[in-house]
Amino acid sequence: MRQSRTVSNYSSLQIVLHWTIACLVLFQLVFGESMTEAVDAIEEGEATGLPTDYGWGFAHYWVGIAILALVALRISARLMHGAPAHPDHAPSWTKLGAKVSHATFYLLLGATPILGLLAYYVGDPWGDIHSLAKPVFIVLIALHVAAAFLHQFWFRDGTLSRMLSTQ
Numbered sequence: 001m002r003q004s005r006t007v008s009n010y011s012s013l014q015i016v017l018h019w020t021i022a023c024l025v026l027f028q029l030v031f032g033e034s035m036t037e038a039v040d041a042i043e044e045g046e047a048t049g050l051p052t053d054y055g056w057g058f059a060h061y062w063v064g065i066a067i068l069a070l071v072a073l074r075i076s077a078r079l080m081h082g083a084p085a086h087p088d089h090a091p092s093w094t095k096l097g098a099k100v101s102h103a104t105f106y107l108l109l110g111a112t113p114i115l116g117l118l119a120y121y122v123g124d125p126w127g128d129i130h131s132l133a134k135p136v137f138i139v140l141i142a143l144h145v146a147a148a149f150l151h152q153f154w155f156r157d158g159t160l161s162r163m164l165s166t167q
């Protein structure tokens with residue numbers, strides 16, 4: 001994502017949105033298969049109502065919509081407030097890695113709920129395409145968490161701290 005402005009910290013709104021969206025995405029990844037089971041049950045004639053008539057399908061639908069709305073707010077906050085520069089002393093490959101992974105995250109966070117809506121209202125092949133987001137998210141989150149700890153405890157440049165408080 002293009003960096004609109006370089007500032008010394010993330011705003012409290014950006015920090016709250018980062019952790020709220022992270023929790024909601026984890027919820028979707030852990031419980032998403034119940035939506036697949038509900039869709040399969042309808043296709044096989046074992047269930048009659050839409051997935052949103054059942055608890056987990058309802059939760060998956062609305063948590064996904066909430067992620068889409070919060071990501072739109074987050075991108076606006078980022079464009080208005082800006083973001084802190086990559087730490088000076090970190091190796092240059094980490095700067096490229098951060099740029100590419102953060103841009104991929106924003107792309108996935110916007111595209112996955114839209115693909116989910118297509119899966120829900122149009123059906124195949126969107127369901128399979130939407131489901132592909134799961135492994136991509138898992139790999140990206142694992143790399144992202146490893147990078148956060150590497151910066152904080154190996155390079156000791158305070159990268160994790162700046163996503164925990166406005167300092």
Ligand code: HEM
Nearest residue numbers: 028032033035036064065112113116117119120127131134
């Ligand atoms: C960032 C938001 C979302 C994430 C991370 C997410 C994640 C997932 C996951 C992990 C699955 C299970 C895939 C599997 O069985 O391997 C799934 C299935 C599904 N999701 Fe989402 N989802 C999101 C948003 C939405 C939204 C907004 C909708 C809209 C209705 C939706 C509709 C569906 C449907 C219909 C399925 C079943 C697909 C099929 O098997 O045909 N999802 N989702």
Ligand code: HEM
Nearest residue numbers: 021022025026078083098102105106141145148159160163
């Ligand atoms: C689904 C889970 C997550 C998603 C989607 C996510 C997404 C993102 C995105 C898009 C950014 C870039 C923010 C920006 O500059 O606009 C970011 C930054 C950050 N995230 Fe996450 N994140 C997740 C989980 C985590 C976890 C679990 C940790 C820590 C263990 C973490 C630590 C950080 C840190 C430290 C930054 C700041 C990086 C920097 O200033 O360069 N994130 N995250």
